[in-house]
Amino acid sequence: MKLNHLNLCVNDLAEAQHFFEEFFGFQTTMDNSHVIRVLDDGYGFILVLSCTGEDPPKYPHGFHVGFYVDTNEKVDEIYGQLKAADISVGNHPRVIRGGYTFYFHALNDILFEVTCSSS
Incomplete structure (x- = not known):
């Protein structure tokens, strides 16, 4: 499936x-x-x-849209692009649960995740 x-x-x-x-x-x-x-x-x-x-939609706590990318450099690149566009991205990417990750809110408070799995 x-x-x-x-x-x-x-x-x-x-x-x-x-x-x-x-x-x-x-x-x-x-x-x-x-x-x-x-x-x-x-x-x-x-x-x-x-x-x-x-009215903005109300998504439940913990709901998020996640993106996996191939490299830590790509995570940093997306972080930089979002920041340059004045999107509040919060903390810099860091290692979280085995992946190089950052979270941010956009589009009326939808939570987004961008991560690269560390190997």
């Missing part, structure tokens, strides 16, 4: 679309203006962004 897609509810489709394209390399494959955006990561995973209206 293969996980095909995830629907992430956001209140600003354009902001979320730009965020995933700019920092994580997604490409938009469908743009239905104010309702839905479909993005492809190029590795077989589809991210669907849907509009929730004016």
